[in-house]
Amino acid sequence: MSCGDHHDTDCSEVLDRVYTFLDGELDENWCGDIRQHLDECDPCLREYGLDKVVKQLVAKHCGEDPVPEDLRAKIRLRIDQVRAELVE
Secondary structure: OOOOOOOOEEEEHHHHHHHHHHOOOOOOHHHHHHHHHEEEEHHHHHHHHHHHHHHHHHHHHHHHOOOOOOHHHHHHHHHHHHHHHHHH
């Protein structure tokens, strides 16, 4: 996905790393780049907000139960499909 505007960090790079960012697993340089991008890019900020809500819902309803890898893959595939539909 790209919003069409120039950013130091490309939209697709930000969205590829958004879950890692939400999990607090990125180094501080990447976190700064992503924060700056989200401040500048409304489409990515909206996508980040959606991803954050999904992650919170999963955490609330699944607690500490491990997520089966096939379920994780299905969810990511569906998110990618929704992203593609939003670009069209």
